[in-house]
Amino acid sequence: MQMLKCPICNNPLKLDIAYSGCDWDTIKGQGSGYGWEVSLFCDNSKCGSLFTIGHIKNLCDFSELKPELKCVN
Ligand SMILES: [Zn+2]
Numbered sequence: 001m002q003m004l005k006c007p008i009c010n011n012p013l014k015l016d017i018a019y020s021g022c023d024w025d026t027i028k029g030q031g032s033g034y035g036w037e038v039s040l041f042c043d044n045s046k047c048g049s050l051f052t053i054g055h056i057k058n059l060c061d062f063s064e065l066k067p068e069l070k071c072v073n
Contacts, residue, residue, distance in 0.1 A: 004071050006042040008049050013040040015072045016050075017062060026055045033057050040072055 004013045016039045024030035033056035042049040056062050063072065 001068070002071060003073070004040060006047060006049055009042060009044050009047040011044040011047065011070050012043050012044055013051070015039075015064065016041050017056070017059060019059075023055065030053075036062075037045065038062065 005011065006013055016037075017035055018039070019035055020037050021035040021068050022037070023032045023034045026032065026034045027051055034057050036056045036059055037052050038056060039050055039052040041051070
């Protein structure tokens with residue numbers, strides 16, 4: 001299985017979904033309600049890179065892939 005890796009330190013990336021409320025960072029704009037950030041992050045403490053892919057409105061709108069299909073932990 002292929003896993004996405006950090007382009008800086010080559011550590012496998014992990015998925016993170018966290019509420020920031022910063023819907024103004026999206027093309028949907030301020031007031032759109034897209035406050036949950038979907039990101040890939042590197043948990044190497046010496047690196048800590050974060051790559052935000054986009055935002056969703058509700059945490060329940062996102063479902064991770066089955067374990068055998070996942071490309072991030
Ligand atoms: Zn890294």
